[in-house]
Amino acid sequence: MIESYLPILIQALIASGFAGVTLLLSVMLGKSSKRNAMKDSAYECGMLPLGEAQPRFSVKFYIVAMLFVLFDIEVVFMYPWAIIFKDYVNTIGHDIFWSMMGFVSILLVAFIYAWKKGALRWDN
């Protein structure tokens, strides 16, 4: 049982060993002690870094992203429901339809609420 985990251990050892050896070699071979402003600056693929590291985004982006996730999840739930619908509609009956309609209508309320509250307006 426990022997079957041996490859993982070896993999972990190789990974950490490679990282360790690389770091050690760069200290031994490179001129690591010499520091200057250029060396300490952020490395941006060779470009000079511009602007701030964390620019501020308008809150509108977050609202749209949240709404997207919300309605994306709705579809995630609807796919499996649509697939099993035909198999179960005879055994469970109409409940299988109305339970999904209930779920969708709750989300519809949320959608109308978000719309009326101006969450979808971009121009203010």
Place this chain on the structure above:
Amino acid sequence: MNPLNIELGLGVLGLLLLLAEPFLSSSRKVLAYVAIAGLLVALLTLITSGGSMSVPATMQEFYIADALALFYKGVAIISTLAVIIISLEYAPVLNKFVAGDNARGKEAGLGEFVSLPLFVCVGMMVMASAKDLITIFVSLELVTVSFYVLVSFMRRSAMSLEAGVKYLILGALSTGLLVYGMAWVYGLTGQMSLDGIQKALVNWKGDNTPLLFGAALVLAGLGFKVAAVPFQIWVPDVYQGAPTPITAFLSVGSKAAGFAVLTRVVETFTAKGSVIGDQVIQLLLILAGATILVGNLSAIAQTNFKRLLGYSSIAHAGYLLLALACVHQHSLAIAPRNIVAFYLATYLPMTFLCFLVLSAAKAQGVGEDLKSLKGLGHKSPLLGLALTIALASLAGLPLTAGFMGKMFVIFAATYESNYLCLALAIIGAATGFYYYFKVILTIYSTPEVETEKIRLSVLSKVMLGVFVAAIIVIGVYPDAIQHVLVAAVK
């Protein structure tokens, strides 16, 4: 009648109020009155047809409507009613911290502040009936997620936001612990329903360590929700930062629902013959002892009334846990689950009274420090008297409801011979007298600056009268609650 209808009705009402909010042009207070009317109808339905409710066969696996469930459903509805009435008092403060300067006249945010407690109420009512891990989890999340929004509702107040972030992070952590524990219990027993888990625990062969690990994680997760030490760190800051009606809701409603679930879970773990029964009782006793001690001792030094009530809420959770741990006593006529229910029923009116006074005071420009409450008893004699009765009851003065609750807990612990916890409970009760009476002393002392008389709306006055009456009636005639608990079975 299907008991789930009440929950569904309240949920639909919450959705309709949410939908009405952006379309409404008149005062947002209408929404609060509609919610109050809806909750009253739900309460009436529960009282009149509670006994005759039957759970359909398809739901019996995960939903139960016994006396305990109906009792906690009632507690959920009454606390939601009280919260909405208190938020009407608190509306000016909410408006100040929710709306920007240009939208201040429009009562921004009050509509959502009414509909979200309804969702919490639905969650708490389902929690009261849940007897299956999935149902417990989903209903608990409905409550917790709504609370994340409510706690950080005053978005222009840095303290409310801080409280929201703290509650979110620790709430997520506790949910993680709870779900991890549930996964262990389910993985080991192969059962989702509490009945099935109980059977598996009784018939368990072999090592019980993994089971104990799962059970301890579940207890830790629920310990966060009911604010048991050492899972209480979030309480003072969140209680202080959250809008006052929500603090009251957290400290009564959320705790009651947490204990409803905890009662069922602990009864499952400690059932007769369960292989982890004794260890779970030990764990509960340790939690209870630590909670009583830390809650009461930390409350002594508090100068902010809201924080003091937060620590008081921790201390009371300790007594409740102690009652839960007393599973063996047979000589006492009242079962531990009923002691817990009784204690929560007494805890509800006294805590809400304190928060009602606090909200009204804050809305009318008085601070939340103990110092700024000075002279309240002289300026508004009736309000001062109500607060005095509530605080005396929280301390456990005889002839008030709080005394009977504590007495039952101490009786149960005596029968069980938990002498260490008994000693801690008595030390805690004695400490309580000091810090609750310090508040009473403050409100009757002479203020440094003249304060205005605090005015209450008619609804709040009715609530004040009903709760004061409840404290005294239960304190003199505790059988009233016992009858409710027993009669609901018939």
